[in-house]
Amino acid sequence: MYKILEAEKLANNIYRMVVEAPRVARRCLPGQFIIAKADEKGERIPLTICDYDREAGTITIVFMPIGVSTMKFAALKAGDCFQDFVGPLGQPSDLCREEALDEIRGKKILFVAGGVGTAPVYPQVKWLHEHGITADAIIGAKTKDLVILEDQFREVCNLYVTTDDGSYGRSGMVTKVIEDLVDKEGKTYDHCVAIGPMIMMKFCCLTTKKYGIPTVVSMNPIMVDGTGMCGACRILVGGEVKFACVDGPEFDGHLVDFDGAMKRQTLYKTEEGRRLLAYQEGETHHGGCGNCGGDS
């Protein structure tokens, strides 16, 4: 069992938890992910690591409940436990390697974070800052209430915040901020890391490609075991089949087949919707509505 030490709501429908997992905390690096499972009957859910404390032996995760499993997560409180919590999985970010520090130091780096994807960007920005590198970062959110981790980011990078509806910071999509920074504000970048919803990463990559900025994205496809056994997380990168769990989760964004990946993402939508209804309606759910097929 893996004890939850802190649990808080960061914004409407975005949750942050600090979980006791000493084996993961000892070895993890920015860019890697964990798999958590709430209880006996739960699903294995992959989540990118958002922070870690090696001494305290803890891992921070941030997530947005969208299905039954993540809703079960959201219902957990400090003092409760995840039944299973395993990692670190996947490859660490290429930027956060001690041995490559000299090379990275000379680079101008831009991070682009979208929505709940802001959280996994944080450990990378923080790691670079701890190693004497201050990057630029853009946080994009739909609206003011959904901007998360702003203070933490301000401490470790040059931050630009934008909201789609203009309710806070700059106004418009992250792609517009990239364009403004490069075209109007005289910025140049050698490297970009974009993490967020698939559609946002796709358009970020189209924008950075225009400027010739190499861009890394973090993929979070459907996964079961997360150790390279099931092959569910396969995506096409440069026409080649890659497994996000062992080859990734970070890939060259200019080579990822986002359209294919987005279609695969919808695979279990019907089934998940059905289970979600059953979960939300609890005992009152009898499948008589003719929409979900019921429980039998």
Place this chain on the structure above:
Amino acid sequence: MADNMTKVPVREQDAKVRAANFDEVCLGYNMEEAVKEAQRCLHCKNAKCIEGCPVNINIPGFIQEVKGGNIEKAYQVISESSALPAICGRVCPQESQCEGKCIRGIKGESVSIGKLERFVADWARENGIRPTPAGFSNGHKVAVIGSGPAGLTCAGDLAKKGYDVTIFEALHEPGGVLVYGIPEFRLPKLDVVAKEVENVKSLGVKIETNVIIGKSVTIDELLEEEGFEAVFIGSGAGLPMFMGIPGETAKGVFSANEFLTRNNLMKAFRDDYDTPIVHGRKVAVIGGGNVAMDAARTALRLGAEVHIVYRRSEAELPARVEEVHHAKEEGVIFDLLTNPTEILTDENDNVTGMKLVRMELGEPDASGRRRPVVIPGSEYEIAVDTVIMSLGTSPNPLISSTTEGLEVNRRKCIVASEENGQTSKKAVFAGGDAVTGAATVILAMGAGKAGAKGIDEYLSNC
């Protein structure tokens, strides 16, 4: 004794009934049937069946005890060689091992050794009989990676010798392929697998789940920092293989590993578990091995019309005869001598069908089987909504890539001695699918046994 030439038939769930449930197909012998079958054993002095068993169970020895109705004694005889008899009795390919060598089988049918082993193990479990722990400690700490058949066997054997053994398992439940791979209807998880894992634990073996060696901790750290004096790697097979044909990333194409893991480990077939699975209407399973049969029979139970698509003929099917027989009885359709060339999809990337070609058998290839050759102009299409690829696996690089000095071969399998499991790295032993590539439960157990022997010799001479 009316008929000594044939096996006492074993009771099974009716094919029509079982095709719609996940309960065990084979119901096993009762005492009367077991004793009767045991009487067919000739008790050969030079028992060939023992040679045919990868863990060399004293088969005539335990059958002798069954004959006398002394099942506890029979269990002790088996336990000298095997920690997992209820599992082996169910999933070993007996026809090519012990039963394949049985003298009784020269004329008529061999003794039903597998079913007798299963009976003994089930009886012992139902009567609360457990293997006896060593009762002493020799002070040596050994780490075992993976809690599948190789790991459990290795750990059990070492614990019996007084070793302090910890198994590290990457998944949330111990059992490896016994839990994620082989379906409930062939190998019940709660009543059989969990109980045999408990038996291994009752010998003093500790199991730590959710630890991925190579990621959570490395082998070097286990040896240098965590105080383990030797390590056995039984991490199993790895990444699923695909065909490399167009359409393979479409929605509705799964590896057999994914499909079976969802159903078996995550229990997606049950409504009270959260993991989803796609219930196909018409499913094609590509491949002809035991895993393909398991995937096909699982899809069938989830309500689909299921086709096995295999490029050679029935004689070359690598699956156990019993599995093929059961699959056919349940209604799985065999499309033999056919091979897919493309998976067809709609505009949303959902699978809608497959293009296939018909094959014929040519000259024997390196494996000795006749090579399938495409019949020119034979291309045709079928409509399916789900395709399950069951083409084998290639080794997982997590351990080999993070362990310095661990030699792998051309196929990326760990190089280890067949006799004692020794790898190229000091204090590190290995066995099972991680070494051989995908094989059987019992071969992995044999390798686990050899590894335990190797580790015992190594640590005794330290």
